[in-house]
Amino acid sequence: MKGDTPARYGGEPVRSETIGYGRQSITDHEKAAVISALEGDYITRGPTVTEFEDKVAKRIGVDHAIATTSGTSALHLAGQAAGFSPGEEILTTPLTFVSTALTAVYTGATPVFADIDPHSRTLDPEAVRRQLTASSAGLVPMHYAGHPADIEGLLSLADEHDLTVIWDACHAFGGSWRDEPLGAQRDAAVFSFHPVKNITTGEGGMVVTNDGGFASRVRRLRSFDIEYEPDRHVDKPWYQVADGIGYNYNITDFQAALGLAQLERLEEFKRQRDKIIDRYDEAFGEIDGLRTPPTPVDSEPMYHLYVLEVSDEFGCSRKEFVHAMHAENIGVQVHYVPLHYHPLFQKKYDYSPGEFPVTERVYRKIVSLPLFPGMDVDDVRDVVRAVKRVNRYFSD
Numbered sequence: 001m002k003g004d005t006p007a008r009y010g011g012e013p014v015r016s017e018t019i020g021y022g023r024q025s026i027t028d029h030e031k032a033a034v035i036s037a038l039e040g041d042y043i044t045r046g047p048t049v050t051e052f053e054d055k056v057a058k059r060i061g062v063d064h065a066i067a068t069t070s071g072t073s074a075l076h077l078a079g080q081a082a083g084f085s086p087g088e089e090i091l092t093t094p095l096t097f098v099s100t101a102l103t104a105v106y107t108g109a110t111p112v113f114a115d116i117d118p119h120s121r122t123l124d125p126e127a128v129r130r131q132l133t134a135s136s137a138g139l140v141p142m143h144y145a146g147h148p149a150d151i152e153g154l155l156s157l158a159d160e161h162d163l164t165v166i167w168d169a170c171h172a173f174g175g176s177w178r179d180e181p182l183g184a185q186r187d188a189a190v191f192s193f194h195p196v197k198n199i200t201t202g203e204g205g206m207v208v209t210n211d212g213g214f215a216s217r218v219r220r221l222r223s224f225d226i227e228y229e230p231d232r233h234v235d236k237p238w239y240q241v242a243d244g245i246g247y248n249y250n251i252t253d254f255q256a257a258l259g260l261a262q263l264e265r266l267e268e269f270k271r272q273r274d275k276i277i278d279r280y281d282e283a284f285g286e287i288d289g290l291r292t293p294p295t296p297v298d299s300e301p302m303y304h305l306y307v308l309e310v311s312d313e314f315g316c317s318r319k320e321f322v323h324a325m326h327a328e329n330i331g332v333q334v335h336y337v338p339l340h341y342h343p344l345f346q347k348k349y350d351y352s353p354g355e356f357p358v359t360e361r362v363y364r365k366i367v368s369l370p371l372f373p374g375m376d377v378d379d380v381r382d383v384v385r386a387v388k389r390v391n392r393y394f395s396d
């Protein structure tokens with residue numbers, strides 16, 4: 001049937017405009033909030049940032065939330081506040097974005113990868129156990145696509161070996177595990193508010209923790225590591241003290257205004273994401289060679305990504321599938337090229353392909369389909385049509 005020929009092999013694309021895998025949803029509500037912040041006294045970090053931090057802390061159920069310029073800078077500060085240092089080894093997953101491992105790298109500590117569980121695609125506690133040495137000091141698990149890592153297993157390992165845990169929860173804002181928000185688990189967690197994430201501030205991130213000392217260290221490092229009100233302040237009101245190497249990772253009040261307005265829409269965003277996921281699950285569940293995302297146990301994730309696994313029975317390789325979907329103007333993506341494939345980790349830490357077989361097997365199959373709140377029924381229909389059309393072409 002010519003009309004059903006995929007665009008890559010001579011047909012017309014299912015749509016003329018490319019749809020990406022993720023995108024922000026900004027309404028007049030958010031625009032008004034940003035304008036109102038811009039008309040206020042502060043356009044750098046001011047009271048709206050504090051309000052955003054307080055609201056996030058309350059929502060996650062933690063005592064402290066510190067907003068930063070990005071998820072990456074939040075991970076940097078969290079690693080430093082945890083005291084990760086040269087000679088120490090920090091265990092993490094290879095199936096993640098580079099920033100997860102930078103939590104160790106920035107501090108001079110060594111990132112040590114451990115293989116993943118193929119079902120959840122998150123760190124496998126038993127694989128972590130095999131990588132432990134006397135130098136192991138920390139653990140940075142990532143809630144892949146929003147699916148919780150094995151929180152119980154990893155925390156009990158951390159207890160046994162006295163590891164500080166920093167959860168990379170950049171994908172997971174709005175989700176919960178055993179009725180507890182993801183991010184509330186010790187010792188600290190980090191969120192990203194990049195435009196494709198579950199809520200956005202443009203660029204932005206947040207560290208959350210119940211540890212007061214850890215929180216004040218993050219706060220200080222965020223702002224130049226300067227003590228703005230040292231004891232001498234009474235005597236010399238202008239006096240400030242810099243006694244360490246800090247950063248300017250301050251987020252602005254107008255970004256926080258956007259974040260506050262997005263927070264109000266979190267349930268709406270989750271409903272919209274869940275609806276698209278249900279539609280995809282229904283459409284793809286019966287197709288040979290496609291594995292839909294796993295159903296999580298004891299948790300209610302807010303999925304950031306919809307990750308399919310494409311295997312041989314589908315009829316074509318994952319690579320061919322990606323090209324075919326792009327030709328249909330469906331901007332699928334692969335999350336992620338495993339970290340041990342990157343020159344950074346090969347040159348600096350001597351990693352090489354072949355070391356993490358489960359991660360590599362999963363990597364060869366995964367592909368993220370578009371998933372974001374602004375997708376309408378036509379967008380979802382186009383994605384479904386494109387997948388089915390490619391499948392039929394290779395099945396006939």
Ligand SMILES: Cc1ncc(COP(=O)(O)O)c(C=O)c1O
Nearest residue numbers: 070071072097099100170192194
């Ligand atoms: C798992 C993970 N960690 C960290 C980050 C870094 O977040 P940001 O882009 O806000 O720096 C990302 C962002 O894409 C991510 O996906």
